Amino acid sequence: MSDSHAHSHQQAQAPGPAIGDLLAPPIDWSDHPLTYYEKRIIAIGNLLREKGILTVDEIRRATEELEARTPALGARVVARAWVDPAYKARLLANAKAAVEELGIPTDTINHLVVPENTDKVHHVVVCTLCSCYPRQLLGEPPDWYKSDAYKIRIIQDPRSVLRERGVHLAEDVEVRVLDSTADVRYLVLPRRPPGTEGWSEEQLATLVTRDAMIGVAEALSPTSR
Amino acid sequence: MPYRFAIGDRVRVKALYPPGHVRTPVYIRGKQGVITAQHGHFPNPEQLAYGRDGLPPIPLYGVTFDLAEVLGRPAGRDRLTLDIYEHWLEPA
Numbered sequence: 067m068s069d070s071h072a073h074s075h076q077q078a079q080a081p082g083p084a085i086g087d088l089l090a091p092p093i094d095w096s097d098h099p100l101t102y103y104e105k106r107i108i109a110i111g112n113l114l115r116e117k118g119i120l121t122v123d124e125i126r127r128a129t130e131e132l133e134a135r136t137p138a139l140g141a142r143v144v145a146r147a148w149v150d151p152a153y154k155a156r157l158l159a160n161a162k163a164a165v166e167e168l169g170i171p172t173d174t175i176n177h178l179v180v181p182e183n184t185d186k187v188h189h190v191v192v193c194t195l196c197s198c199y200p201r202q203l204l205g206e207p208p209d210w211y212k213s214d215a216y217k218i219r220i221i222q223d224p225r226s227v228l229r230e231r232g233v234h235l236a237e238d239v240e241v242r243v244l245d246s247t248a249d250v251r252y253l254v255l256p257r258r259p260p261g262t263e264g265w266s267e268e269q270l271a272t273l274v275t276r277d278a279m280i281g282v283a284e285a286l287s288p289t290s291r
Numbered sequence: 292m293p294y295r296f297a298i299g300d301r302v303r304v305k306a307l308y309p310p311g312h313v314r315t316p317v318y319i320r321g322k323q324g325v326i327t328a329q330h331g332h333f334p335n336p337e338q339l340a341y342g343r344d345g346l347p348p349i350p351l352y353g354v355t356f357d358l359a360e361v362l363g364r365p366a367g368r369d370r371l372t373l374d375i376y377e378h379w380l381e382p383a
Contacts, residue, residue, distance in 0.1 A: 176333060177330050177331055177333075177351075179328075179330075179353075194316055194318075195314065195316060221318065221358075221361075221362075221371065222362065224358075224369060225367075225369070237367060237368075238368075240367075240368045240369060240370060241358075241367075241369040241370075242355075242369070242370050242371070242372060243358070243369070243370070243371045243372070244371075244372050245316065245371065245372070245373045245374075246374065247314050247315065247316060247373050247374050247375065248314050248330075248333070248336065248351055248374040248375070248376065249330070249331075249333045249336075249351060249374070250330055250351070250353070250374045
């Protein structure tokens with residue numbers, strides 16, 4: 067019978083040709099021992115390419131399109147809302163239409179809601195079921211947003227998560243956790259930092275971070291830049 | 292298109308545990324909240340997940356709960372809003 071100890075040791079060390087060509091991982095997969103599901107994704111991807119259903123070019127272009135979107139898009143929306151009260155009113159009433167006014171596409175978002183943080187309420191967004199996130203406005207979510215730790219703790223004790231991220235709220239401020247369980251995507255409108263009177267939209271946009279639009283941070287203050 | 296519930300209505304999430312794909316998290320089932328938004332009508336994801344068209348579209352609500360009620364312990368004035376489809380809600 068084969069030496070089972072050597073076999074399992076070899077599997078953990080060398081993902082790739084040792085387990086057959088179908089499972090040869092692409093260059094961005096091979097730096098850690100692969101899980102069962104990672105091997106399955108790799109095998110399916112290799113099959114799709116081999117059968118000509120998807121080309122390497124199509125995959126690369128789709129990846130580049132995903133990676134081209136950044137939080138700078140959402141920051142433009144926030145900065146415009148800060149300087150233009152009429153725009154802000156339109157944004158709060160019909161977010162998709164208001165975002166499209168700025169030439170930003172929202173066609174993959176079924177319904178967009180922009181909740182406004184005030185001195186009375188602080189919003190923070192999670193998707194406990196999967197990783198729903200306004201990707202067309204923020205790009206891909208960070209790994210922590212998709213973690214069990216975040217999903218559990220933001221429901222069980224949201225203030226402890228906020229404190230860890232540097233957000234300290236008074237007891238009379240309501241924390242409103244938004245669990246995007248369905249077709250709605252949320253982009254939090256953070257509070258405009260004091261000391262920014264007279265700033266241009268472009269300058270204001272530099273204060274708006276991805277984390278502030280998720281709700282785990284405030285916008286940057288002028289003195290912290 | 293019609294909505295059964297109006298903003299301000301008190302509702303309870305049904306304590307059902309069907310098999311298959313649903314978008315109502317287990318932690319909110321049986322809990323009481325209030326309708327705070329009418330988001331529109333969308334194809335039923337429980338059908339879309341199995342390759343069906345999910346039509347006719349069904350109403351989707353923003354439902355807001357006291358976090359203390361959800362957790363069963365004090366949580367200040369903090370609240371939690373989920374987006375729940377109409378067939379998961381009943382009057383409280």
